[in-house]
Amino acid sequence: MASLLQPDRVLYLVHGEKKIRSSLSTLYFCRYCSELRSLECVSHEVDSHYCPSCLENMPSAEAKLKKNRCANCFDCPCCMHTLSTRATNIPAPLPDDPSKTAMKKAYYLACGFCRWTSRDVGMADKSVASGGWQEPDNPHTQRINKLIEYYQQLAQREKLERDRKKLARRRPYMPLAFSQHTIHVVEKYGLGTRLQRQRPGAPITSLAGLSLKEGEDQKEINIEPAQALDEVEPLPEDYYTRPINLPEVTSLRQRLLQPDFQPAGASQLHPKHKHLLIKRSLRCRKCEHNLSKPEFNPTSIKFKIQLVAVSYIPEVRIMSIPNLRFQKECQVLLTLTNPVESITHVTLVGCEEGDPEDINSTAKVMVPTKELVLAGKDAAADYDELAEPQDFQDDPDVVAFRKSNKIGFFIKVVPQREEDGDVTVSFKIRHDFRNLAAPIRPSEEDDAPTEAIWLTHHVELSLGPLVA
């Protein structure tokens, strides 16, 4: 049954600032701290910018300049799909002889999904395939730029004052990575890109990318305050009586995607440049090591560093569930898969009464008391037919089957509550973990290269509803 393999069936508990329960496929494992990490207890950093349609990489500085938009690709203003350039042949008079006409190629933008074309808004066809399209000018650009300059200067002045005060009272902990990476100036009206983490309680400003360069000369910029007008332009007389042409009215989403114009009519919807996407890298907050670092190339989906939990922690999966009846003991078949190449010993322990982590279970569970041994993952096992089957003495009451690095085992479940809702059980799984990342001490010669440490994880399983 594929529904038994759904990710939310088996949840692992992550100890962090918040106790998060999520499936192993969404978790990361910091092998320096030897702990599970979820997306909420790591810091996210922007690695690189790229355009999703032309897959062109863009350095962060250029991206900031272009307001995180691609130069070549456009979005349909109607359905937000990517626009494609189409060509038609139009007769055009030859430059030397106006009486004769020759076929020239004219290009226009068209959307394959909603059939919008650039001719709908009156944009003339261009004679070059790319680069000829211009965005309409915003009449308020000058005023906005002046305001931005003024506020940047103001914020820098305030920051200098704040720094002067802070020099006396330096923060006791300064994260290690601060000194290694370049720091973009963080200001009241700006947000540094690389390494600034949001301090809890600090306001998040939305004018990103307004960092000033260090050596700019401080010239005084004065702005005129905005003037309030007493008279407002009156509404046209037929505002209430004019029948609405519904296809011409833009939807809120179409309107707000172009915040500088917000056109109310569909014939003023101009295409916008496509928004860039980012690749992000994740960093453990405690030890500052990278947990996930993607490759720089936008066409590559691989990772340079990929410390995901499924490749270090044995994974529990539900294989089959019998009919669950209230207060009757049922046997559930689970599988345990070993992701590492060495033999792993796993012990299962039920949760005690009053365990603070055990808040969701609605049934009592009896787990096998003996230690389960999992063989290592052998990548060549499929191809090697002469491999000897490893000899593990398995208790047939506990272990249902064994297949390379996976075993199936039984647990006994007694549902305790007769309510609607899923039967949930939880237990703890304790396994040995060999840390291959730890530096090998030169004095060790013939000892085991790495020592095993024992890790315990709290696992919750959702077994489905009771059968009457």
Add this chain to the structure above:
Amino acid sequence: CSKRRSSGRIHANIAAGAVVCVESEIRGDVTIGPRTVVHPKARIIAEAGPIIIGEGNLIEEQALIINSYPENIMPDTEGVEPKTMTIGINNVFEVGCVSQALKIGDNNVIESKADLGKNVILTSGCIVGACCQVNTCEVIPENTVIYGSNCMRRVQTERPQPQTLQLDFLMKILPNYHHMKKTVKGTSTPVRN
């Protein structure tokens, strides 16, 4: 068998110049105009009345054009007038679409897996997007585009171009790989399939 006699002719009336593959299923009283291409596995079923298809249409694989009985009427009730389904010129019925609309104008495009109900009337230049189900009881105005999972609509300024290039290509290539149904020569009596 009484059903068939009341609907008129049994055999399809395929005009000269139309390219209709033998693997397509044409049942009932169907008239197909010249320069129309019917791909294999297309189905044109005239159950509750005749179907008249104009010229220059492109009916792709697994398209279903069916003139069916309304839901609450049993096939054998007496006194039910057979309604004719009319399809104009230069329409495109893409792969897998289902059309039960009784009146379709010219230059429409019904994209893949679209579903048109019985009470819709398409005028000209309409585009019904892929997987859109239109089963309202209305006349779709000209040059309307229906797209998206919520069947959003908008009006386009130009009608879709007739697929003359594609039609010419298919009319040359399809006979190389498929057998064709026999067409009517001039004004002679209809030929048996």
